[in-house]
Amino acid sequence: GRILALLNAGGGAGGGSDGGEGRVVGGAVRNSLMGLPVSDIDIATTLTPEIVIERAAAAGIKAVPTGLQHGTVTLVIDGKPFEVTTLRTDVETDGRHAKVAFSTDWKADAERRDLTINALYADARGEVVDLVGGLADIEARNIRFIGDAATRIAEDHLRILRFFRFFAYYGSGRPDAEGLKACAAARSKLKTLSAERVWSELRKLLGAADPGRALLWMRQVAVLTEILPETERWGIDAIPALVATEKALGWAPDPLLRLAAIVPPDAARLEALAARLKLSNAEAATLKAWAMAAPIDDEISSAAFERLLYRNGADGITTRLKLALGVARGKAEGDLSEMARSARLGKLLDRAMTWKKPQFPVNGADVIAAGIPSGPRVGELLGSLENQWVEENFASDRAELLARLQERVQ
Ligand code: ATP
Numbered sequence: 001g002r003i004l005a006l007l008n009a010g011g012g013a014g015g016g017s018d019g020g021e022g023r024v025v026g027g028a029v030r031n032s033l034m035g036l037p038v039s040d041i042d043i044a045t046t047l048t049p050e051i052v053i054e055r056a057a058a059a060g061i062k063a064v065p066t067g068l069q070h071g072t073v074t075l076v077i078d079g080k081p082f083e084v085t086t087l088r089t090d091v092e093t094d095g096r097h098a099k100v101a102f103s104t105d106w107k108a109d110a111e112r113r114d115l116t117i118n119a120l121y122a123d124a125r126g127e128v129v130d131l132v133g134g135l136a137d138i139e140a141r142n143i144r145f146i147g148d149a150a151t152r153i154a155e156d157h158l159r160i161l162r163f164f165r166f167f168a169y170y171g172s173g174r175p176d177a178e179g180l181k182a183c184a185a186a187r188s189k190l191k192t193l194s195a196e197r198v199w200s201e202l203r204k205l206l207g208a209a210d211p212g213r214a215l216l217w218m219r220q221v222a223v224l225t226e227i228l229p230e231t232e233r234w235g236i237d238a239i240p241a242l243v244a245t246e247k248a249l250g251w252a253p254d255p256l257l258r259l260a261a262i263v264p265p266d267a268a269r270l271e272a273l274a275a276r277l278k279l280s281n282a283e284a285a286t287l288k289a290w291a292m293a294a295p296i297d298d299e300i301s302s303a304a305f306e307r308l309l310y311r312n313g314a315d316g317i318t319t320r321l322k323l324a325l326g327v328a329r330g331k332a333e334g335d336l337s338e339m340a341r342s343a344r345l346g347k348l349l350d351r352a353m354t355w356k357k358p359q360f361p362v363n364g365a366d367v368i369a370a371g372i373p374s375g376p377r378v379g380e381l382l383g384s385l386e387n388q389w390v391e392e393n394f395a396s397d398r399a400e401l402l403a404r405l406q407e408r409v410q
């Protein structure tokens with residue numbers, strides 16, 4: 001409100017000296033119309049970035065020129081960032097780089113956005129301005145490109161993934177037929193996008209409350225195999241049961257767990273996938289841990305399970321168990337043995353999620369102090385001592401282990 005008032009101070013929102021105006025746009029308008037939480041607030045304005053900065057300075061508001069070349073200034077109010085972007089029109093484009101010019105034309109600004117539901121504005125009076133038919137699409141939960149779908153995709157191929165992402169979050173029924181067809185036709189162009197843009201969009205898609213329907217349609221039109229060929233032989237059938245399990249057990253949607261559910265647990269292929277999509281180191285480690293852990297026997301004894309955790313770490317085992325639990329719960333209805341299996345997997349999972357690695361209480365210095373000269377023998381002895389300690393379920397304490405070390409050295 002304060003920002004819109006500031007931008008309209010020149011007499012905007014319907015006349016006045018400079019006609020400058022600001023409107024909230026995009027996700028904030030879309031989500032409030034759908035009654036969903038709003039994450040960040042983007043504002044579009046007819047004022048140039050220079051004037052936005054001037055007005056903010058005069059009002060004592062912090063302004064950060066976060067993307068001047070795109071016309072974006074970030075205003076910070078009560079520690080919250082608001083991106084204020086000057087209206088633009090595309091002058092020319094080659095599918096990857098758009099040349100843009102500032103403008104005061106709201107319709108042109110709306111028309112260069114991707115989807116009708118993302119091109120609604122709210123003015124300072126709180127009134128919604130709809131220049132592309134977005135209101136009707138919000139009502140119908142219809143995810144639709146603005147203008148000709150094929151043309152809009154040719155301008156920016158990431159829009160293929162955005163179409164399915166927004167369908168996953170907000171769509172209902174079947175995806176818009178024209179959009180789906182255009183996505184299918186342009187799918188080979190996904191290869192030309194940077195890994196960062198693809199993974200950032202895919203991560204969001206996989207983080208939807210239920211990405212299952214969107215993934216099905218992506219597979220149907222071969223968009224999925226274009227970005228994730230790993231899914232080809234493996235399939236996406238695990239998703240519905242996993243999503244149901246997450247809901248039942250109150251787990252937050254986890255994009256990496258969903259990814260693990262649709263790609264084979266093959267270390268080399270996961271390594272290649274992580275490199276291809278430029279996953280962060282932490283993301284790659286989580287994904288690879290899933291491949292390294294062996295399938296878990298749900299009737300494993302608790303002692304054997306503790307040893308398994310010690311030797312594999314909890315990460316990969318947790319992922320394994322979550323996926324196995326998803327599958328078991330999916331089959332459990334009316335099936336007593338699957339129900340029992342789910343219960344056992346659930347107990348193992350609880351343990352894995354609270355597990356902390358016990359500290360082996362002896363180290364290399366202890367071995368050397370016991371009379372072994374430093375060298376490979378130290379590590380060998382330490383390893384065999386540790387192995388015995390694990391096999392005996394971590395029962396021996398430091399004093400016992402040191403005594404045993406003495407025996408071995410003599
Ligand atoms: P959310 O922030 O909830 O993911 P959003 O709609 O705000 O959703 P952003 O990616 O933050 O999405 O983009 C803000 C707005 O910018 C969009 O609503 C859309 O109007 C426009 N936009 C973003 N990316 C593109 C694109 N690749 N092509 C065309 N318009 C885009």
Ligand code: MG
Pocket residue numbers: 026027040042
């Ligand atoms: Mg946004």
